[in-house]
Amino acid sequence: MGTNIVGGLVDLGRWDMDPSRRTVLGAGLFSVALTIPGWPDVVGRAEAVQSGRTRRIGESEVDTVTAMTERISELDDQFGGRHARPMAAAFMVNTVAAYLRADAPESVRKSMLSAASDLCYLTGYMAVDEGQHGLAQRYYLKALELSGAAEDYLTYCTTLRGMSVQAVDLGHGTKSLELANAAAAASPQAGPRMRAFLTGQQAHAAAQTGDRRMALRYIREAETAMDRAESREKAFGSYDPAALNYHISQVRYELGDTGGAVAAMQQSDKVRDSFYRRTRVRMRGLLAERQLSAGHLEAGCATFDLALDDYPQVQSARADDRIRSVLTLLRPHLNNRTAKAVYERARAVTQHRPVAPA
Template identity: 60%
Template sequence: MSKRGPNVALARLLDESGLSDTQFIRAVNRLAAEAGVAVRYDQPSVSQWRGGTMPRQAVRPFIAEVLARRLGRPVTLAEINFPAPAATPDNRTLPRTVDELADLVRSDMDPSRRGVLSAGLYSVALTIPAWPDIVGRMEAVQTGQVRRIGRADVEAVSAMTDRLSELDDDFGGRYARPMAAAFMANTVAPFLKAEASSDVRKAMLSATSFLCYLTGWMAVDERHHGLAQRYYVKGLELAGASGDHSTYCHILRGMSVQAVDLGHGVTASRLASAASAASPNSGPRMRAFFAGQQAHSYAVAGNRANALQSIRETEMAMEKAESQAGTFGGYSPATLAYHVAQVRYGLGDVAGSVSSLQLHFRLRDATDSRRSGLIFNTMLAERQLEMGHLEAACGTWNRVLKEYPKVHSSRVDERVGKIQELLRAYQSNSTAREVYERARGISADRHAKSRT
């Protein structure tokens, strides 16, 4: 750490945030842990930073992000009087979207870089490119390569994306994302620089945009949230370059799902509303697709009136929907029941949430993913236990543990890991003790395999 004059800018922002020094430093430590960085600062560190002591470079982004989350707006390093990090091959800004994407997937494939990428910081103050700022920017792709691509190449990328999505749904992001990154680096990136007609180029950019979204979703499943945001932003830029408004809105909604799962309700509702507002003319099922996510986000943000209004809009749109054809996400009655469950739970109705989750499972069909079934079942069990229904919760968890070994998902790992913690107080009950021991054995086996 280096010492300079008092950091008036940092002191001003801390005062504006209303956080005490103790609250602030705890938030910095929590955020660092979220990003996979082990730090343990205490209150005197804040006094030192106010006085001009420069924190370590790795910690500075956490300080800016804590302030951004508290203030509800972006906070740059320059605004806190911290110098920008020196340009390196890993963090310098490349001039073109396609080059940036190629650099990202190459780094993602490099085992020596993967730990750095996965520790990337999730930012609620991330700058989202607006549709008018990125639409039609075809100059992002440089032509001049020897190879020329055609419609068959676009169809191959789309078909491979579908296969990767199926693998992700059934087996988890940890299983599928390395294949997605390799495919993007070895096949798709060269396609983006090849010669093509205008129509084919737009179609390839659009197909790559959705592949970026899928790869980001896989990173979310691995709890690599900063990395996921990088893939999402590249997807937004490519969607704009191709004029693909639908995919642009779909990615914004996916970013809202990520934010709401992390508990950032205000950010999630902002992203969901942006997706809905930017959506082109769409049918009722697509409107439900966006409104359902808005409702969930508002509920997590504690905005009861908007949550209830949005879920009513979702229900009315679904009543008008006749077909899933041509819609992203295949928003279905089962999905609606899930969103109703999340709204009810966010607004304090635990019993209603359990009822809606049970309806969700009655409405599910073969197209719903194994991973989502596990996540939603653990959610159901936790809420059944919250109501005092121990036997029902144990029965739900047993269904989870039966399928769990087939899925390689950090999100599922996290929820299965909570079973022991939640059942520890119920060891006198034979059913609870049996589920506890089963969960402990399966988790130990998973950890052992991950070390080999």
């Protein structure tokens, strides 16, 4: 496989790895990998490829990368990217790069490139979660390169959309819309759930640019596509009614409808799967922030209290930011008994975290 692709992947992964933690990373990665069926055999095959004893790979190695990516993604969803991303970087450098260098039939070569692009995209997403935006962009660009070489339009579109999400969250609406449109254009035959996944992001980006007409058009398209998707088997579960309601909330907020934004975010929280703990903390923090900004003190305190239930188990800079923002909004209201109680609880919960108030 391409030397430049592999070399760039290794350099990127090593850049992301902290040498002082490599022993810890190895142990953590192994504990995750134990959940993959047949792992002892997989370890042996991986070590053989790394040492040069095996120069050819097959579908089982592709399955290994896919399974590890899924496990790391699950850790990210539950606990945040602060611990999961170094595992991904270590696996990329120590195992995936060797697989990409090995000989393989053409079908296996493309499948391995695709699996590697998925891992790069996930690692970039986790870098965004830590506020490492430059690093995230490097991972995203590598994911685009790998998915292009694999002719994997799904990961290519997903990565472009991820870059759009990063841009809109940083307030770069025009660039976000360009990326969201590029993602949609690269996926002309997308199924209904993928269409909702793409048009929901287009709606958010368009709303941030102030294009009310296009934002409302895109969000209607996303709602229609989601209705069709929900009537079928849930084959593409990364975009669900909770995610759609989040986009509805963001569109309403950008267009000046704070009450509608709060209502949509409440619906998003109501239908969100409890598995997605990191997202639940972030979104409840955002909901509390908007409730407090709108003058709904009691409701905002109640939502913030729920966010604090899960927060100690999550390691995420974006979650930290949400907690910090709500604490700032609560400070002027400490003469209120409810506000003071939840504020003091937050102080205790964040005592050893970077968001602890002075």
